[in-house]
Amino acid sequence: MDFAALTGALLAASLFAHRWRSRRAMVWLSIFSLGYFGFYRLGCVCPIGAIQNVSRAVFDPSFALPWAVLGFFILPLLFALFFGRVFCGGVCPLGAMQDLVMLKSARAPRWLEIALGSLRHVYLGLAVLFAALGARYVICEFDPFVGFFRMNARFPIWIWSIGVVALSMVVGRPYCRFLCPYGVLLGWFSRFAAKRVTITPEDCVVCHLCVDSCPFGAIRRGGAEEAGEAAR
Incomplete structure (x- = not known):
């Protein structure tokens, strides 16, 4: 049931992003994902946390990796190869919660965003290391x-969680952009995506309003394509 829900949500997100190009539909999908994968399924099974299970299975042959966990880990990556990071845009309950509480996103200098974004790579490395050693599952332990x-x-x-949610009110998706280890993997895979979210060329007048208004810094001047490291 959970795997079917994930598959359906990813298909819907791909349709909404590339065919319908509907922000409203994506918001409703995010609300569903937050309700189902977040509050109903209590955040488990989660592709983000599955990094640890897969890492442990790779380094510990005696560890039995459930097929459902492996499927949750692989499926969003496969969709990223074809449609980009649609999991982030409409299926991830963590991203949905941050979106729903955001009031107005403050923009940081580009150099600071790049520096903070490097924390995700460090976090991914530590999560893989601890899981491979069988020490602890830090992603789940410190999930905000x-x-x-x-x-x-x-x-x-709780203090950490409240702090992240409070920050999400004024900074667009801080966890996704600066800490999410699964986002690193999705970013790598989406670089080879067959389809990318683009600004419709015939509608673009090169005013750069979208660049200035995007709360995630996902649009770059001089290019209409979705940024590979963006949360959207």
């Missing part, structure tokens, strides 16, 4: 949203 989904986080995690 699972406490809201399950309402059972420890007090320090």
